[in-house]
Amino acid sequence: MRASDRAYLCLREEIIDGTLAPGSVLGEVEQSARLGLSRTPLREALSRLVADGLATPSGRGMVVTAVSLAEAAQLFDLRIALEVLAARRCAEKADTAEVTNRFTELADRFTAAAAPLAEGADPTGYYALTQELDAAVDSTSGNDYLADALRGVRVHLARLRRLSRHSPARLADSAREHAAIARAVAAGDPELAAATTVVHLQQALAHLRSDPTTGSKETTA
Template identity: 55%
Template sequence: MRASDKAYEQIRDEILDGAISPGTLLGEVEQSERLGVSRTPIREAFARLAADGLAVQQRGRGTVVTDVSLDHVEDLFELRTALEVQAARLAAARVSSEQADTFISLAARFRAASHVEAGFVPTDYYQLASSLDTAIDEAVHNDYLANALRGLRTHLARVRRLAQDNPERLAASSNEHALIAESIAKGSPQLAEAATLVHLSQSLQHIQHQQHPRQAAAV
């Protein structure tokens, strides 16, 4: 792996995990020393982070981690709905028998994860959700759609941290993901679309509740 790729991936993961907070100034010298690479790969990594929308290069300051808020979450979900629903439909229409087995296995893992008493933690859930994303990308066979989804997921990961992790919601979401995986495994675009729409609707409602709890409780 190139030094710039390594630096980019590590800083990117730290931003998404919250280890590097919004508003943090990313100094070239500091990051170069911390990651053990020269300043040229660091500058290349910063440029890629800016292209991702995770950082911005400010005149007189340098590269700063961008802020993230829930203010535009509905706009984000409009794009998410368009991309993920289409991806689910295509995956169900194009899934191979071998890939169907993968989706069946993922569905079973999601069902097991839906039991809060089993001690399922958010990190495990997100790793499992990432595996489903990868399986869908592979079944779709459309690099343009897959690349668009990867960019979207970057911003969703940051929004998710603001929405807080709720055990009951994670359990419900696990069942929703299981239904998506099962629908794709059956090769049913209609069921895959419906299951995805239900999941996205429930996810948005949960985030909005975290943003405006009193207002959401009155609905």
């Protein structure tokens, strides 16, 4: 992996998980020293973060962009359009045992995760499981442009998710919703895959909007 790729992935993850908070200055000298690389690959990495919307130039240099709940509706508009299309395409391609088994196994794991989440289990493993489903959808849809667009949207949604408190009940419902999506794909039913995806995303947006802890967190992650 090139030095610029390593720097980009590291900084991107730190922005998403909040280690680098909105407003943090991404100074070339400091970041080069911290990441152990020269300033040229760091500049390449910073340029990619700007293209992603995760950093922006300012009078102090590059800074991490703010994240606001006000962005949620627009991001979910785009996400619904893209995710529904991807789910349809996956279900249409569920004509092999490999695809069917892959999504059935994911559905089973989501179903098994629901009860522990409802009881307050650490959601880290659950979030990793959602990433597995995302990767399965991206690779099965057969459309690289669609997969690239979805990855970009998911980055910003991951930052938004950090504004919301962990709700065991919502996490359990979300696990069951993901299970329904995976089972619809495994069954080769495009309409059901689309419908279950819409239900999940609408519920996710409703929870984000109704969470009282998000009201004043426009610049914190």
